[in-house]
Amino acid sequence: MAIQAVSLEKSYRLLNHGATVLVSAKHGEIENVMAASWACALEFSPAKVTVVLDKSTFTRALVEQSEWFALQVPVAHQAQMVVDVGTDSMHDFPDKLQKYGVKLFYQNDYPTPLVEGCAGWLVCKLISEPHNQQVHDLFIGEVVAAWADDRIFKDGHWHFDEVPNELKTLHYVAGGQFYLTGAGLKVNKGT
Amino acid sequence: MAIQAVSLEKSYRLLNHGATVLVSAKHGEIENVMAASWACALEFSPAKVTVVLDKSTFTRALVEQSEWFALQVPVAHQAQMVVDVGTDSMHDFPDKLQKYGVKLFYQNDYPTPLVEGCAGWLVCKLISEPHNQQVHDLFIGEVVAAWADDRIFKDGHWHFDEVPNELKTLHYVAGGQFYLTGAGLKVNKGT
Numbered sequence: 037m038a039i040q041a042v043s044l045e046k047s048y049r050l051l052n053h054g055a056t057v058l059v060s061a062k063h064g065e066i067e068n069v070m071a072a073s074w075a076c077a078l079e080f081s082p083a084k085v086t087v088v089l090d091k092s093t094f095t096r097a098l099v100e101q102s103e104w105f106a107l108q109v110p111v112a113h114q115a116q117m118v119v120d121v122g123t124d125s126m127h128d129f130p131d132k133l134q135k136y137g138v139k140l141f142y143q144n145d146y147p148t149p150l151v152e153g154c155a156g157w158l159v160c161k162l163i164s165e166p167h168n169q170q171v172h173d174l175f176i177g178e179v180v181a182a183w184a185d186d187r188i189f190k191d192g193h194w195h196f197d198e199v200p201n202e203l204k205t206l207h208y209v210a211g212g213q214f215y216l217t218g219a220g221l222k223v224n225k226g227t
Numbered sequence: 228m229a230i231q232a233v234s235l236e237k238s239y240r241l242l243n244h245g246a247t248v249l250v251s252a253k254h255g256e257i258e259n260v261m262a263a264s265w266a267c268a269l270e271f272s273p274a275k276v277t278v279v280l281d282k283s284t285f286t287r288a289l290v291e292q293s294e295w296f297a298l299q300v301p302v303a304h305q306a307q308m309v310v311d312v313g314t315d316s317m318h319d320f321p322d323k324l325q326k327y328g329v330k331l332f333y334q335n336d337y338p339t340p341l342v343e344g345c346a347g348w349l350v351c352k353l354i355s356e357p358h359n360q361q362v363h364d365l366f367i368g369e370v371v372a373a374w375a376d377d378r379i380f381k382d383g384h385w386h387f388d389e390v391p392n393e394l395k396t397l398h399y400v401a402g403g404q405f406y407l408t409g410a411g412l413k414v415n416k417g418t
Contacts, residue, residue, distance in 0.1 A: 049400050049401055053245065054264070055245060073243050073244075074267050074269065076266070076267040076279075077265050077279075078279060078365065079364075084363075086267065086277065088268075088270075115414045116417055118414075120417045136417070172269060172275075192401075193400070193401075193404070194400055196406055204409065207243075207245050207246075208243060209243050209244050209384070210240055210243065210384075213384070215387055215412070217398065217408075217409055218410065219392070220404065221303060221405040222404055222405070223306045223405065224403055225403065226310070226311045226327070
């Protein structure tokens, strides 16, 4: 596999099918990762996203302080890690990333760590909106760079029908229950 | 099948796996339906949702005028209709619902029409936020009632592993490309 850049105008496609994401952030020397189902594209150009970050999460403070975050799309073989980092807070488990084997990397000097093994990554600059953040726990970011694992997403398209289940993305419901991204279905506009 | 009520505190589960939705609204005698990929849960209790409604859409004006909308989760056998109502605007095709065979119904005297044949429905009262609506095309609603097709969602859980593909929900990417909701994967929190 190779990590290939995704154009900003097509970066929404990494999120459009509604997969569960991991949210990563760093402030000072502290890096963290949490899981989130409530992340969504907001605008095509400039590419923007929303993500809901509860006030109880450690990652939220890192986002507020650094004004950067990344969204990344984990795959099925990472499901246990997604549940674990989504359940345990760094408030209570300062070593949670090591405990759950989360490996981070950095791309092109952006200040936000990315999680190894995901299908796609979006680095986002926070667009500060105090009302949305305080009242709705809703954070808006402008996507400034995106990449994908070219086995799974290439030339602006997902290739889920060509990868084994372990490389399919995850759709979380509740109580540890996920559904994998399933079979493709192509529909042409009717007349 | 039967349409069964979903409790408000579990209604987020109808959206949590990130399926593409249909947005319906009515003002005066005018009913309309559009497709949207950018819809998301926002809060558990009181249950709230976000949905992005571009200024070019006819449905957006109905939502602004009536202050009500519904989100509903279509299934695979409706994919052609989802693309068609998501492509053609009522601005240009006043008869689009008839043209594409969209059948509407009402539940329990709520003022918003619902689309027949979907897997789940959420009736939402608009929470007016002019900044979000104008700047981000982002609409927030409080969920006031929800229902599901009990073949597909029952007792607070999806049952996708027990239904044929035609009853699985849809995850849109771009250019007519969907992926169906796939196989279930249950993960228990690690220790």
